[in-house]
Amino acid sequence: MSADSxxxxxFDGDIDAAWLSVPVGxxxxxxxxxxxxxxxxxxxxxxxxxxxxxxxVGSPVAPWFTGLLGVGLIGVAFxxxxxxxxxxxxxxxxxxxxxxxxxxxxQSGLAAAVERVSLRVLPEDATADAGVAYRHLLVVLSxxxxxxxxxxxxxxxxxxxxxxxxxxxxxxxTDRRPRVGLFLGPLFVTYYAGxxxxxxxxxxxxxxxxxEANSGLAIxxxxxxxxxxxxxxxxxxxxxxxxxxYLYRPRTADAIDAASATDLDVASxxxxxxxxxxxxxxxxIWATDTLHGLHPLYGALVVTLLAFAPRVGVVGADAIAETDxxxxxxxxxxxxxxxxxxxxxxxxxAADAILSGFPEGGSLSVxxxxxxxxxxxxxxxMEGLAVASVLTPVLVAFSESAGLPLAPVxxxxxVALNTYFFPYQSAVLVAILGLDxxxxxxxxxxxxxxxxxxxxxxxxxxxxxxxxxx
Numbered sequence: 232m233s234a235d236s237x238x239x240x241x242f243d244g245d246i247d248a249a250w251l252s253v254p255v256g257x258x259x260x261x262x263x264x265x266x267x268x269x270x271x272x273x274x275x276x277x278x279x280x281x282x283x284x285x286x287x288v289g290s291p292v293a294p295w296f297t298g299l300l301g302v303g304l305i306g307v308a309f310x311x312x313x314x315x316x317x318x319x320x321x322x323x324x325x326x327x328x329x330x331x332x333x334x335x336x337x338q339s340g341l342a343a344a345v346e347r348v349s350l351r352v353l354p355e356d357a358t359a360d361a362g363v364a365y366r367h368l369l370v371v372l373s374x375x376x377x378x379x380x381x382x383x384x385x386x387x388x389x390x391x392x393x394x395x396x397x398x399x400x401x402x403x404x405t406d407r408r409p410r411v412g413l414f415l416g417p418l419f420v421t422y423y424a425g426x427x428x429x430x431x432x433x434x435x436x437x438x439x440x441x442x443e444a445n446s447g448l449a450i451x452x453x454x455x456x457x458x459x460x461x462x463x464x465x466x467x468x469x470x471x472x473x474x475x476x477y478l479y480r481p482r483t484a485d486a487i488d489a490a491s492a493t494d495l496d497v498a499s500x501x502x503x504x505x506x507x508x509x510x511x512x513x514x515x516i517w518a519t520d521t522l523h524g525l526h527p528l529y530g531a532l533v534v535t536l537l538a539f540a541p542r543v544g545v546v547g548a549d550a551i552a553e554t555d556x557x558x559x560x561x562x563x564x565x566x567x568x569x570x571x572x573x574x575x576x577x578x579x580x581a582a583d584a585i586l587s588g589f590p591e592g593g594s595l596s597v598x599x600x601x602x603x604x605x606x607x608x609x610x611x612x613m614e615g616l617a618v619a620s621v622l623t624p625v626l627v628a629f630s631e632s633a634g635l636p637l638a639p640v641x642x643x644x645x646v647a648l649n650t651y652f653f654p655y656q657s658a659v660l661v662a663i664l665g666l667d668x669x670x671x672x673x674x675x676x677x678x679x680x681x682x683x684x685x686x687x688x689x690x691x692x693x694x695x696x697x698x699x700x701x
Contacts, residue, residue: 252289256282272309273575279304280568280621287617295557298564305567313574317566318559321528322440326385326433327556328531332510333388334554335538339506339545342392345375349400361481365409368400369416373472376421380464382510384430384531387659389421394666404487412479414668415677419475420468422659423681426649427464429455430517430527434619434648437562441569441623442641445578446631450638452517452527458700459642462693470684478677502545509537509545565620578624596698598635599643602626603690606647610656615648639697646690650682 260278267274279301286297306314317323336342349371379389397417401410425431429439429452443449456464481487516523516530538544539551572578605626609618626644630637653675654660664674 250289250291252285252291255289256285259285269577269580270575273577273580275308276305276568276571276575277577279308280572283564283568284617284621293557295560298561301564302560302567305564305571309571309574313571314567315563316570317563320440320444320562320566321526322436323559323562323566325430325436325526325528325531326562327559328528328535329383329385329430330388330554330556330558331535331551332513332531332538333383333385333392334550335535335544335546336383336506336510337392338550339538340500340503341506342396344500344503345372345393345396349375350403360484361404361406361409361487362484364403364487365412365479365481366476368403368413369472369476372397372400372413372417373420373468373475376417377424377464377468379421380425380428380431381514384436384527386422386425386432387662389425390418390659390662393417393421394663394668398666398668404481406481406483408479409481411669411673412475414666415663415673416472416475416479418663419471419677419681422663423471423649423685424464424468426646427456427459427462427467428452430531431464432645432649434615435645436527437565437616437619438623438641438645438648440566441619442627442637444566444570445573445624445627446637448637448641450641451520453519453521454638455642456518458639458696459646459693462689462696463646466689466692467685470688471681474677474680474684478680505543506538506545509534512537561616565616569620569624572621573624578628581625581628594698595635595639595701596694598630598633599639599694599697602640602643603647603686606644607650610648610651611653615651615657619644619648636701639701643694643697646685646693650685652679652682654678 260282263278263281264274267277269277282304283297283301286292286300287294302314302317349368352367352371376389376393379393383389383392394414397414398410401413404410404413426435429435429450435455439450439455513530513534516525516533517527520527539546539548606618606622609622623641623644626640627637629635630640651657651660654664654671660674660678663669664671
C-alpha cells in the first residue's frame with residue numbers, strides 16, 4: 232500500500248477547512264478541564280469526549296482514527312481496562328460480522344440476483360409506460376431493501392450492496408427523475424426502516440448494548456421487532472416509498488428504454504441460493520432468541536462460518552482481505568466513552584439535570600417525547616452514533632430515577648437517532664452521497680421529508696402504542 236493510499240484512508244474531505252475542528256476541540260477540552268464545576272476525574276473524561284466529538288463533527292481525519300486516538304487518551308488518563316471496554320462488547324463484533332456478511336452477499340451473486348428478479352417480474356405493459364414501470368420497480372426494490380434489513384445486520388453495508396444495483400436498474404429510464412427515485416427510495420427504506428429490527432441499525436445495537444451494560448436489561452430481537460416492527464419497519468418503509476413515488480415519478484410515459492427492460496439475463500447461481508439459505512438460518516436464530524437467550528452476535532457468527540466454510544461456503548477467506556473493518560476502532564471509542572462517563576459519575580449528574588427539567592408527574596408519553604427532543608437536538612451537533620454513546624447511559628439513569636419503563640425509552644431513542652436531516656449527521660448519508668448519483672440538495676430534501684413524516688405521522692402512533700402497553 233502506498234503512502235498516498237494510506238493517508239487517503241485517514242484524512243477525509245477538505246483538509247484545510249476540516250482541520251479547524253482540531254484547535255476548536257483542543258480549546259473546548261481545555262475549557263472543560265479548567266472551568267467545568269465538576270471533579271477532576273469527571274472533567275478529564277468530559278474533555279476527552281468533547282475533543283473526540285469535535286473531530287467526529289469536523290472530520291479532519293477518518294472516524295476510526297479519531298476513535299483510536301480516543302481509546303489511547305482514555306487508556307493514558309484512566310486505565311487500559313476502561314479504554315478497551317468497547318472491544319469486549321458483543322455489539323462491536325456483531326457489526327464486524329455484518330461487514331463480512333455484506334461482502335459474502337455481494338460476492339455470492341445474491342445482490343445481483345435481486346436486480347434480475349426485480350426486472351424479470353415487470354408487467355407486460357411496463358415497457359410501454361414509464362409510470363407503470365417506475366411504480367412497479369420502486370415497490371419491488373423497496374420491498375427487497377426492506378427484506379435486506381432482516382438479512383444483513385449493517386445499514387452501511389446494505390447501502391453499499393444495493394447502491395450499484397439501483398443505479399443499474401435506474402438505467403432503464405431516459406428521464407433522470409425516476410433514476411433518482413429508484414436510487415434514493417430503496418436506500419432510504421433499507422436505512423431508515425432499520426430502526427424496526429434490532430440488528431437492522433447500528434444505533435439499535437449500540438443502544439441495547441449500553442442499556443444492558445448500564446442496567447442489566449437485555450432487549451431481545453423478537454421483543455424489539457414486536458414493538459417497533461409494525462410502525463418503524465413496515466410503516467416507515469411504506470411512507471418512504473410513497474414519498475419517493477410522489478417526488479420522482481416520470482413526467483412522460485415514454486421515458487423508458489424498452490429494449491433494456493426486455494433483454495434480461497435471469498439466471499441464478501448455486502452460490503446465491505446458498506447464501507440466501509445461510510442468511511435465513513441467521514434470521515431463524517435471531518427470531519428464536521426468547522428460547523435460547525443468545526445475543527444476535529451468535530446468529531451472525533453462524534452465518535459467517537457457513538458463508539466462509541471450505542466446500543460449503545460461498546466465498547473464500549480472501550474476501551476478508553477486501554473488507555474494511557476500521558469501524559471497530561470507532562465503536563471501541565464510543566463504548567469506552569460511555570463507560571467512562573458512567574464510571575466518573577457524569578451520567579448521574581446529567582440525569583439529575585434532565586429530571587429537573589422534566590414535568591413532575593409527567594406521563595410516559597411526555598417522557599418519550601422529551602427523549603426524542605433531546606436525542607434529535609444532539610444529532611445537530613454530533614454524529615448520531617456519538618449521541619448514542621453519550622445520551623444512552625443518561626437516559627438509563629433518567630428512566631430509573633423517574634420510575635419509567637426502560638425498554639420503550641431505549642426504543643424511542645433509537646427512532647430519534649435514525650431521523651436525520653443533513654449528511655454530516657450520519658455516516659450512512661455520507662456514503663449515499665459518496666455514490667455520486669445525487670447531489671447534497673436532493674439528499675437533504677429526501678432526508679428531511681422522510682424525517683418530518685416520521686416525526687409527524689409515525690412517532691405519535693409509536694408513542695401511543697407504548698403508552699397503552701406500559
